[in-house]
Amino acid sequence: MVWLRRTTHYLFIVVVAVNSTLLTINAGDYIFYTDWAWTSFVVFSVSQSTMLVVGAIYYMLFTGVPRTATYYATIMTIYTWVAKGAWFALGYPYDFIVTPVWIPSAMLLDLTYWATRRNKHAAIIIGGTLVGLSLPIFNMINLLLVRDPLEMAFKYPRPTLPPYMTPIEPQVGKFYNSPVALGSGAGAVLSVPIAALGAKLNTWTYRWMA
Secondary structure, eight states, X not given: OHHHHHHHHHHHHHHHHHHHHHHHHHHGGGGSOOTTHHHHHHHHHHHHXXXXXXXXXXXXXXXXXXXHHHHHHHXXXXXXXXXXXXXXXXXXXXXXXXXXXXXXHHHHHHHHHHHTTSOHHHIIIIIHHHHHHHHHHHHHHHHHTSSOHHHHHHHSOOTTSOGGGSOOOOOTTXXXXXHHHHHHHHHHHHHHHHHHHHHHHHHHHHHHHO
């Protein structure tokens, strides 16, 4: 049954990584500053933090080797960059979808697991918190490197958007004075139980395949 167990593990890893990519493609133009830009930045940051941590901690505990969370984040990054090519083929610029910066946050998770001598509970609590705190910060830095997002929004509106979501003049700070702080706070809180879920899924998989 070892082959079945390992196949199930790897299948789960691939499914979560692909879903992370789809989530990014669906919400990836959050950089296009409309008057709901800060709201979407917070939601996007939380969703990406939780999606990263559930797959990364599952994969890390499956192998028991620090650095596999970083490897998982690299898989997600590669998937997203490849998927961006589909938009490029349709005539959109290659930075139309911005790939989130997952890898540094995953490195923090790996570092926590290594520093606590492979302590699963420390990885869940400390590592999950660090992922939730850091990812919005790295993503905001990522946004600063993208060319004028408002210009991009008007020049390349997404064809699937309904009229009421058409980019309009931004109202910066309309919802939150600090979207990074709110995204980090919410992400830190929510990433911990989601990390625990990822760890539990690892245990359940072994039980199912026993």
